Amino acid sequence: QVQLQESGPGLVKPSQTLSLTCTVSGGSISSGSYYWSWIRQPAGKGLEWIGRMYSRGSTNYNPSLKSRVTISVDTSKNQFSLKLSSVTAADTAVYYCARDGLGVWFDPWGQGTLVTVSS
Amino acid sequence: DIVMTQSPDSLAVSLGERATINCKSSQSVLYSSKNKNYLAWYQQKPGQPPKLLIYWASTRESGVPDRFSGSGSGTDFTLTISSLQAEDVAVYYCHQYYSTPDTFGQGTKLEIK
Numbered sequence: 001q002v003q004l005q006e007s008g009p010g011l012v013k014p015s016q017t018l019s020l021t022c023t024v025s026g027g028s029i030s031s032g033s034y035y036w037s038w039i040r041q042p043a044g045k046g047l048e049w050i051g052r053m054y055s056r057g058s059t060n061y062n063p064s065l066k067s068r069v070t071i072s073v074d075t076s077k078n079q080f081s082l083k084l085s086s087v088t089a090a091d092t093a094v095y096y097c098a099r100d101g102l103g104v105w106f107d108p109w110g111q112g113t114l115v116t117v118s119s
Numbered sequence: 120d121i122v123m124t125q126s127p128d129s130l131a132v133s134l135g136e137r138a139t140i141n142c143k144s145s146q147s148v149l150y151s152s153k154n155k156n157y158l159a160w161y162q163q164k165p166g167q168p169p170k171l172l173i174y175w176a177s178t179r180e181s182g183v184p185d186r187f188s189g190s191g192s193g194t195d196f197t198l199t200i201s202s203l204q205a206e207d208v209a210v211y212y213c214h215q216y217y218s219t220p221d222t223f224g225q226g227t228k229l230e231i232k
Contacts, residue, residue: 037221046212046223046224046225046226047169047212047214047223047226048223049220049221049222049223060219062219062220063120063220064220096168096169098168100216103216103219104157104159104174104216105159105171105174105214105216106159106161106169106171106214107171107180108171109168109169109170110168111167111168112168
């Protein structure tokens with residue numbers, strides 16, 4: 001059974017870059033049958049899809065964040081990563097990684113990690 | 120972007136009664152050539168990630184109780200819980216994967232009356 005786990009700093013200063021990693025276990029990120037996505041959720045609010053990547057490196061980002069987002073993969077570690085630059089308080093949220101079946105539904109999800117942007 | 124609008128924002132239903140949550144998309148999410156609606160439903164309990172309940176608008180995910188059902192096509196969709204159980208208290212989200220960016224409804228909070 002595939003499981004995902006997010007990791008990274010819980011506190012980031014304004015204007016800096018948020019960096020998170022999602023470690024995939026129970027299956028290979030290189031299998032080629034899935035995309036791998038990042039989704040975020042501000043406290044008490046709804047879900048926002050950030051972007052996805054395919055194991056071979058192609059990516060697709062939410063236009064609202066595209067200028068600040070980079071998603072990359074490290075197949076040797078079975079991990080994929082999120083970088084979000086020039087963060088502000090509006091980027092404070094729980095960040096989830098999730099598997100998606102080539103651009104369809106998200107399943108499973110990681111447990112999520114809270115990132116707070118504050119000086 | 121496709122805007123997903125859920126109604127109501129919150130809902131209180133008695134145990135054993137039916138709960139109905141609606142989701143409307145700003146444009147059709149029906150892929151005609153495949154005759155599939157690109158819509159999913161998730162359940163999110165406090166402190167947990169969303170859990171997939173329904174995909175293709177009406178296909179129940181493995182392990183999801185059969186009291187959960189999805190229906191609708193095109194732009195109007197419904198998630199129905201036929202007999203509400205205490206463990207169904209959660210926030211429910213619809214999600215369209217017809218076109219990027221993927222978008223979600225604002226969520227419907229389901230409580231016990």
